[in-house]
Amino acid sequence: MxxxxxxxxxxxxxxxxxxxxxxxxxxxxxxxxxxxxxxxxxxxxxxxxxxxxxxxxxxxxxxxxxxxxxxxxxxxxxxxxxxxxxxxxxxxxxxxxxxxxxxxxxxxxxxxxxxxxxxxxxxxxxxxxxxxxxxxxxxxxxxxxxxxxxxxxxxxxxxxxxxxxxxxxxxxxxxxxxxxxxxxxxxxxxxxxxxxxxGNAEMSNYAIINALPRIQDMARGDGLFVESFVSAMTAAAPEAGERLRAFVEKRAAKVARPEA
Missing domain, CATH: 3.90.226.10 (2-enoyl-CoA Hydratase; Chain A, domain 1)
Incomplete structure (x- = not known):
């Protein structure tokens, strides 16, 4: 443009x-x-x-x-x-x-x-x-x-x-x-x-953007039920598997303390 x-x-x-x-x-x-x-x-x-x-x-x-x-x-x-x-x-x-x-x-x-x-x-x-x-x-x-x-x-x-x-x-x-x-x-x-x-996993970003707002509009039990499905689908994505293995094998950085 x-x-x-x-x-x-x-x-x-x-x-x-x-x-x-x-x-x-x-x-x-x-x-x-x-x-x-x-x-x-x-x-x-x-x-x-x-x-x-x-x-x-x-x-x-x-x-x-x-x-x-x-x-x-x-x-x-x-x-x-x-x-x-x-x-x-x-x-x-x-x-x-x-x-x-x-x-x-x-x-x-x-x-x-x-x-x-x-x-x-x-x-x-x-x-x-x-x-x-x-x-x-x-x-x-x-x-x-x-x-x-x-x-x-x-x-x-x-x-x-x-x-x-x-x-x-x-x-x-x-x-x-x-x-x-x-x-x-x-x-x-x-x-x-x-x-x-x-730099995040593409599926994680999609879930954060699209699932969280919808879950907030649901009844508590419905929200928790949908959360389980989204969590399982996200973790099953190939990119998530590689990232989880990297953390378990100590190839990924841990969460650091915030700066003062």
Missing amino acids: SDTALVRYELDDNVAILTLNRPAKRNALNAPMVEELRQAIERAQSEARAAVICGTGEHFSAGLDLAEHVGRSPIEGVHHSRRWHAIFDQMEQSPIPFFAALHGAVVGGGLELAAAAHIRVADETAFFALPEGTRGIFVGGGGSVRVARLMGVARMTDMMLTGRSLSARKAEDWNLCQYVVAADEARATAIDLARKAA
Whole structure:
């Protein structure tokens, strides 16, 4: 994809890097950008083992392009929302893990997009908001499911009703991101994490991404039953057998203590 693409695509070894590229509009998400995102997601899934999504300019994404939203009929709004759902589902239910590198505005639809990734890394410039209440609209990119799952309904309700914004540190406290790093370091950190995940067994990554969320939606007994099947299938994969033998034969490193 060219430098003029709305979503730039780069393959760095086995990690795909998808960059939102509409900086003059704070990477606001319009229909053409979301369609290019779909193409980039599909390409990453076909040739990479992990992926990073980030934004060019001063912001990750300020959300939905409101100019595009004005004047839509209710049925057009439903179709638009469902299209976002389908494309963000492609990321969330991907065979490879996606890491979001966040800086500047992570607002509205930008936060909904980030929530579709599996791990979120924010730098200290990042701020998070859901201003839909103040705009007279409602989330439409899956936020009522994904964002609410991350931080809880009460906190999401607060953000939507009051329009409050959160710092990166507060967002980490509320589980909207898993890492906070110094300014301008989110992309590099996310790529480093993606490389680590890319080195995992492919079947393990698939199970982590696709089984864990579904198990959380099940009754306790059903979840434990499904866990047994996923565990058995993963362990039976050839790659798992080699990795387990390497550990037993002391050819694989043990888990180390965390750094102080």
